Amino acid sequence: MKSEFHAKLLSTMVDVGEPRFNLAHEKLFNIVVDADEILGGAVTGERSLTPQEWESLSTVCDELIIYAKAHFADEEETLVSRNYPNAPQHRIIHNQLIEQLNEFQKKVSEGSDKNLKELRRWMLEWLLNHVNREDFAFAQYFSTAE
Ligand SMILES: [Fe+2]
Numbered sequence: 001m002k003s004e005f006h007a008k009l010l011s012t013m014v015d016v017g018e019p020r021f022n023l024a025h026e027k028l029f030n031i032v033v034d035a036d037e038i039l040g041g042a043v044t045g046e047r048s049l050t051p052q053e054w055e056s057l058s059t060v061c062d063e064l065i066i067y068a069k070a071h072f073a074d075e076e077e078t079l080v081s082r083n084y085p086n087a088p089q090h091r092i093i094h095n096q097l098i099e100q101l102n103e104f105q106k107k108v109s110e111g112s113d114k115n116l117k118e119l120r121r122w123m124l125e126w127l128l129n130h131v132n133r134e135d136f137a138f139a140q141y142f143s144t145a146e
């Protein structure tokens with residue numbers, strides 16, 4: 001069950017005009033929420049994560065990376081096949097996001113809690129920012145070009 005805060009955030013995520021992608025974005029968002037709930041408990045309680053919480057967060061991150069890679073590959077293939085002019089740049093951005101997710105995962109596996117607040121903020125923002133900026137850009141391109 002998503003909190004009101006998470007439901008509100010999800011409502012700001014744009015429709016990218018492709019139902020399969022919208023579903024994938026929502027699924028990714030739900031995994032982000034799982035991570036946020038683990039981090040949020042510690043941040044609001046002004047405490048570190050327990051060993052079990054680090055472990056759960058690590059499992060959530062694994063799932064997130066696997067799912068993000070699958071969605072990104074699907075999206076990139078579609079953008080290329082539909083001759084989207086910014087497909088190469090879009091792929092680069094996806095690769096950077098995967099790198100950042102891997103870095104996040106590394107911090108989690110080290111149980112590093114120096115910047116829990118920052119980790120939490122980044123986790124909450126990366127997906128929405130990407131969908132609402134770069135994915136929305138292809139949505140707008142296809143809605144006018146086709
Ligand atoms: Fe994308």
Ligand SMILES: [Fe+2]
Binds near residue numbers: 071075131
């Ligand atoms: Fe996407």
